[in-house]
Amino acid sequence: MVELLVIKIGGNIIDDEAKLSSFLKLFAAIDGPKILVHGGGKLATQMAGKLNIHQKMVDGRRITDAETLKIITMVYAGYINKNIVAKLQSLHCNSIGLCGADGNAILAHKRIHPDIDYGFAGDIDSVNSSFLKTCLSNEMTPVIAPVTADKNGQLLNTNADTIAGEIAKAMSFLYEVELIFTFEKSGVLLDVNDDSSVIKRLDKNYYEQLKHPPSVSEGTKIFAGMIPKLDNAFAALNSGVKQVRIGKAEELDHLITGTKGTLISNEP
């Protein structure tokens, strides 16, 4: 099977023009089929602030009301997505910006929760792998914004890490998929404040140990923001994805060769 890289770029990088630019240069230089999934960054929150739209949060999750969804669609699927695509084109990487509605790329449904109404938050039902394959076969790199749609034409706000994981899983029936999560840190860190404390290889047992340390006083070593990303990573490995790596966006080339970042592995 042909190798396919599914690469997620996080919000903090998107907010930093210089970092984004060096990342995109590295990304454009990758030979072979690849898919980019991008997060949101602070621009949507800033925009909501300027427009006096109050951001509701429940348990650290933003509640996507109609006005927030509008801003997310504008900023993520419009401003950020199209600027990344234009920049990649200038770097001779033929790309195509997509949200879940485009080509029915990602079908989702409004989140169902017994107690909390998350508003227009989408949970993924399916990824249209044959459509993404068509893009790749025509030498186009899909650039995917974290906005999906349900079958009734309702756009939905969807977590970009989850999108990257679901795309990696769906594509693993057609390609040998490597999933790479890039962000502002050098990898999964033992000590959040020490960028040199990168865990080189993280297997399921070690992850469980770090998540549930024997002594409570030690606290949870893995910083909270990493947990959904790592859960996505292990779920991807369990569903046919060949390899998952986590590391710094500006070190993408080293993440691909495996010389930097954290390798997530199902095997000890």
Place this chain on the structure above:
Amino acid sequence: MVELLVIKIGGNIIDDEAKLSSFLKLFAAIDGPKILVHGGGKLATQMAGKLNIHQKMVDGRRITDAETLKIITMVYAGYINKNIVAKLQSLHCNSIGLCGADGNAILAHKRIHPDIDYGFAGDIDSVNSSFLKTCLSNEMTPVIAPVTADKNGQLLNTNADTIAGEIAKAMSFLYEVELIFTFEKSGVLLDVNDDSSVIKRLDKNYYEQLKHPPSVSEGTKIFAGMIPKLDNAFAALNSGVKQVRIGKAEELDHLITGTKGTLISNEP
């Protein structure tokens, strides 16, 4: 050659949810290959107002400064484009939302003018007809936002009528193209205030007569907003487009069959 419909939908329809919805139902029901080009509507102006971004106008044209371009990209290529695509998907019309940067669909350059700096306004260099054909051959309907890009990755604000005209011309080497401009009026009107005064057939001579009436007191009969659209229409006919029709968005089905609207023709 296979027939292809290139259909432009104007801004005023986009602002009206009910009219947009009936238009999209008619559009989705069309058999065979089709491309939709959409304008902007008032949302970008409203958004600029709320964000206190002053809109500069020269000779009735908006000057696209960096902040205005940001809003246009968000609203046109994000909010409007993705909502149209999601709605079309729910109507079982497999569509894909594009700006000029996506798949290098439309290459443009920043407008060059001896006296006026139009800012980030784009004039079209070329349309990537083979990319659009790839979409159509894969049974995807391109939905195109009025945002293009130059070869250096700079997004540019571009007139939607011009985009529709240029796409129609470029595709006429591959398809038998019919170009349809839809808007809020029933066609090209002899009397702007009388929606029943539709000119059924407008040829070049008649157009020149209406543009330059013999008696000055009569004024220009064709309302000013129509002139760029009609100039685009005649230019398209001169470059291989088979037929151009102008009429009301909610009468799209009748425009296609030729029972309503104005037929623009090079022959008397």
